[in-house]
Amino acid sequence: MGKRVLLIEDEPNIIEAISFILSRDGWDVDTHANGRDAVDRVKERNPDLVILDVMLPGRSGFDILGDLRNQPETIDLPVLMLTARGQTKDREMAKRLGASCFMTKPFSNAEVLDIVRSLVEGQKAAS
């Protein structure tokens, strides 16, 4: 236990759903609902993994990802990007900016769990 996930998402129902799924699996879930101070929030909470929505009020998920990958303390942080726009363009963008994984909404709960686990464990194995 004690693995912490920071969920940056603005859609309340989706926050509730993901929080429920991860909590049920034993994750410690923090949520944050806007893009403006998301990077600060990441540094403050220092999570093991970030789930980041692309369309956020205040600042786009891509910008936030770019910031995270430009800073030493977060450069290797696993980031799972979520988007409802589902275009290949977005997928490529996420990859280029250094997202650890990219998922299109809607997703299956099992899939999210698998990815979150593998990302965090892969990170552990690497370190």
Add this chain to the structure above:
Amino acid sequence: MGMLNVLVAVSLAYVLFLFVVAFLADHAAARGHAKWLQSPLIYTLSLSIYCTAWTFYGAVGYAARSGLEYLTIYLGPSIVMIGWWWGLRKLVRIGRSQRVTSIADLISSRFGKSNSLAVVVTVIAVVGTTPYIALQLQSVTLALEAFAGEARTSAGHNATALWLAAGLALFTVLFGTRNLDANERHDGVVMAIAVEAVVKLLALVAVGLFVVWGIAGGVGPVMEMISQSEIAVWQVSSGRWAGLMFLSAAALLTLPRMFQVLVVENEDERHLATASWAFPAYLMAMSLFVVPIAVVGLELMPAGANPDLFVLTLPLSQGQDALAMLSFLGGFSSATSMVIVAAIALSTMVSNHIVMPIWLSSQGASAMVAGDVRHVVLLSRRLSIMGVLALGYFYFHATGGGEALAAIGLISFAGVAQTLPALLGGIFWRGATRVGALAGLVTGFVIWGYTMFMPSFGPDVFFTQDVLDHGPLGLVWLRPQALFGISGLDPMIHALVWSMSLNALFFVVASLVSFPTPLERLQGAQFVNVFDHSARPGVWSRGAAEAEDLLVMAQRILGPADAQALFRSEAASQGITGYLPQISPEFLQRLEREMAGSVGAATAHAMIGQIMGRASVTVEDLMAVADETAQIMEYSNQLEAKSAELVHTTRQLRAANEKLTQISHQKDAFLSQISHELRTPMTSIRAFSEILRDGGTLELKAQEKYAGIIHDEAIRLTRLLDDLLDLSVLENGQVSLNMRGGTIASVLDQAMAAAGAENNPMRIRRSGAREDVRLFSDLDRLAQVFINLISNAQKYCDAKSPVLTISVREVEGQLVVDFTDNGSGIPKASQEVIFEKFSRVGSDQAAGGAGLGLAICREIMLRLGGQIAYLPGQGGASFRVTLPDALEMAAQ
């Protein structure tokens, strides 16, 4: 001496009679009772000034010296009148349509109104006519002396001529310059010379009859005498005959006095038809008795008697004083009529082309303002007349009357004939130019002066005998009477051939190598094509027709669109509908300025002046010029238009391309937006349905909550799809409106109920009775707009105690409904995009809309013929819905 006194008295009485005739004719003309004055007969008789004292006395002398050669002087004009009447008609038509005042005026007018040309022609005319006037003075003086039967001293000789010249000057001044009008016609003078024409014909015929039947004893004996005389055996020199016929024919056209009666005084060109046979008939009658008189005179009169005076001396010798008196009056008539008309014609030229230009330039602009110009014109004419007669007198004085009459006449003819190439070229050849005319005239005039005029004074006046024999400075090829070594010709023919051929050659060559000015081209077309123009040039009706003419012309110059706009705006400013304004000086100035931009100020002025009937070019010619200009302009316009079209097309293509790119981006963005809006609720639905399916330890309360979320999101999805379809239908204009009547109050009630206003903390203020406005519209669609606005206010108003004020007003026939809340309003940047699809203000996803509400509202209001707009500066957020007036809507 007593006889002389009687003669002088009779002459004075005769002059007085002519005076009365002229006076009465002038008065009749002034009162408009002058139809008979303008008959072809009077016109024909006035042409008889061709027969001067030279003809009256000199023809007999000519016949006595040179036989039948005298006939050439009559044949030349007769051939022109009969065989070339169409050419004369053209000349008369041009003279009338161009309001020509003299031959100098005609030639200068034809060649671009060149005053230098007019001055040259005037000088030629004056120099050429002066010997002729001297000739008249001489013949009358000789006649007086012959009558008096005494040899006068030289001093007395001159005194008689001086008195005569002075008297003629007075008569000419009194009658030639009585008119204050600019009108160049002289009805009184024409009538007087017609009377004189009759007198001289009667006198000559009377003497002829007396000679044939009174002296010789009938036709048979006269014929006998003729066949026995030297006249019958004289050889006819074909060169001289051709030359003389050419000269006399040219004289009919170019002598200033002939031009005056033939063209300037012409009242009606149809008179030419009568004159074309009547004038030759008159000439024939005048020449009929010339040979008999000459033959009988040579037979009866003592050797050494002057044959020039046989007409007078034959009756005198037979004691027929009365017949002699008539004969004298005939000769007097011939002389006076010629001098009077010549003086009028020359004074017109001298005054118009030499005196007035000098006076005007010395006065500067002020002369045009002062009203005394016409008095100056008259004074100038009168002084010119006196000057012309003074010149004639001085020539007479200088030559001492020594020459035979006929020779002097021929010198004159040849002098004025120098204007013939320019005259004929001017009216038949469009290519003739001012430079050509000037070159020809000066060349011909100089050669004439050198080979004919100056030698005519005899040795030691202009040339010494040495120069005549061996050329100036020993240059043999420049001998005045044998130019370029061509000798053996008759001096008259020599001078004529050289002057006329070089004149014509220089005229043609210089015309071909020089370029005409626009005015010359214009005038050239005018003159050469005078018959192509309207039969009655210069007649323009006033009023609308004129405005239309101006419009037609302006369209050619400015192009139809600009011209019509100009005329229409002018008409509108005068309160007239249509395109034909009243012609005011202001408008003409404006039009002229507009046109000057296209064709230059001078042409524009001339064109408008012409249409307004104040200039001397006809409209057709201007149209031709205008067409030419328009074609050139159109061509360049076409080129310009083509290149502009290319630029335009390129710009359009670029714009279309940008638009397509933009639309493509919009489409991507729209799809992306729709994808997001659809996937977001589906994500919740899928996640929670999987959670519920997993079952397990989920509490009942959580289960219910998650089922509720799934339900809500499903509804959200449905609403989104509904909105999308609605918007699509509205945007494509496929929506069918359900129009019906109702009040705005009922629509607002319906909207508030649908928005759940009763259970919402937001208070809504309405405007009460003012809402009682009937309207005719799709009330459900309108309610949809109102619902949207009310629920937006409910969702977004951030005041502690939210209030929405709905005010209804009628403004300028429109129904205005404002929805204003008391929140913090919408930031300026967002105001611009709130009506776009998927635009949301702030971060409140929870509000649940997909950002299509206001876009739909905008489309609905567009369909209903109204509009919706954000109203800034109202404190909170404020939307204004505007609808067309209820009554107007109902009327639709």
